[in-house]
């Protein structure tokens with residue numbers, strides 16, 4: 001039974017439409033919108049963090065004010081030869097220490113608030129994802145989409161952490177602190193103020209050089225990084241096949257090429273940035289600032305226009321400005337990178353869901369009706385139909401087999417009954433109720449797929465997955481009926497054995513545990529994938545017996561791969577090219593050309609004459 005994602009399971013939201021374009025500007029805008037949307041639940045906390053960062057930035061000025069006053073007191077005493085005014089010095093030192101402590105404290109609380117907001121947002125995103133995915137069509141959960149979810153929850157939530165937890169504080173601080181300090185520098189003396197900001201144009205020029213093309217490059221960086229991860233996942237998940245066919249070198253090369261490509265792109269981009277940054281730090285930052293401020297400033301001191309303390313304070317202020325600008329640049333970059341992550345998260349959180357059922361609706365009986373059902377895996381109007389205008393009835397308590405060539409649409413029809421997705425047109429009903437309206441479909445429809453999907457939990461929990469309140473007696477009865485009880489009891493920890501950790505199980509054993517699970521839920525409609533073709537005859541016999549126990553009294557739809565196994569069922573539906581070509585019993589269909597061809601093409605005729613395979617229906621009556 002196929003569970004691959006239909007291509008229509010993507011959002012139609014404008015945010016995502018922009019995300020889908022190659023235009024970096026549109027992507028940036030979409031990223032910014034996605035970030036705003038994502039941050040809404042913690043916007044009050046982030047605003048509080050920003051306000052505290054503003055307070056912290058303003059407090060940054062006061063230690064300099066105190067410094068100037070202490071310098072002035074000391075200079076006054078030096079110039080006049082009088083004793084130092086200890087009280088005044090102590091008072092200003094107290095102010096210096098206090099305001100410095102208040103600056104640190106408000107900065108610390110601001111970071112605390114934004115970090116708490118980050119934790120809250122992470123929690124909200126995870127909850128929203130879980131709630132969303134509970135309502136997403138089951139067909140959506142392919143390995144590609146599961147990989148997207150894993151990447152989003154691990155990498156993208158981590159990326160936006162930087163933005164939520166640090167950027168509001170550091171970004172605000174990087175604007176408010178230099179502005180406040182520059183205002184103070186101008187208050188001290190307008191000439192010193194001008195000196196303090198004299199190097200800013202050079203920084204802005206260096207920064208704009210660094211930022212040139214940043215939006216486009218950041219988008220490209222993100223895309224190349226995704227390619228590297230995708231190639232790595234592809235290599236690791238396919239390692240068994242790749243090794244078996246001696247293609248390790250080739251598969252590895254795809255990853256290596258992606259990694260080399262990323263390396264070349266990143267170094268080409270970053271090298272000039274590092275040069276600009278190194279130039280800025282080593283040449284512009286300290287030496288040039290000191291040269292301009294102390295060089296020109298000392299002339300002002302010499303002419304008694306300002307005091308040495310004034311000059312010292314404004315020079316220190318000038319030294320801080322480059323670092324503030326660098327922080328501002330980093331936070332702008334963090335914002336762009338986080339935009340791409342936010343887009344991916346919002347897109348996942350907006351994964352289309354199936355409409356909910358109506359509370360309280362219960363079908364009057366368990367006949368199943370397909371009424372002119374059509375389905376395509378993509379939403380486009382001209383998409384090929386995997387199921388084309390299919391109508392049939394499964395009478396309550398009967399066994400119906402779907403048979404047809406590979407790719408004819410058997411699995412798709414079965415998945416529509418399990419509501420892995422809704423049909424493009426037509427209706428599937430149980431009794432008188434469309435399955436889309438049933439609030440608790442899986443208490444009505446059970447399924448045993450080719451892949452038994454056991455989880456790494458105890459065998460008991462695997463069996464009780466659909467009915468956690470089952471008693472030990474119920475569990476043993478289900479396991480006995482599924483012909484697996486003795487084998488579970490022979491395991492060292494019996495029902496407490498953790499599947500995959502304490503013990504592995506053969507494919508046939510895992511199948512029978514899945515059958516025990518379905519037996520316990522006891523859903524009146526059952527979808528079975530006749531999957532025993534690949535197991536050995538002993539295992540096949542046991543599985544057939546278990547399935548017969550499971551099918552007893554239920555409305556059963558079997559996806560059949562071998563005609564001989566379903567010979568005795570109540571009804572056979574022959575599917576061809578997504579359409580129903582014939583319906584009837586084995587005897588009624590003997591002369592149907594499609595049915596006869598299936599017997600011939602699958603070699604069933606020859607097998608039936610040599611063996612007498614266990615009939616799915618054999619034990620039911």
Ligand SMILES: Nc1ncnc2c1ncn2[C@@H]1O[C@H](COP(=O)(O)OP(=O)(O)OP(=O)(O)O)[C@@H](O)[C@H]1O
Pocket residue numbers: 001002003004005006007377386404405406407408409410411412413
């Ligand atoms: N996830 C998917 N996306 C797009 N097309 C799909 C997808 N899954 C199946 N199809 C197409 O739908 C059609 C019906 O496929 P389906 O798996 O239902 O056939 P089937 O009869 O069950 O085949 P098999 O016996 O080989 O399992 C095929 O043309 C197939 O290529």
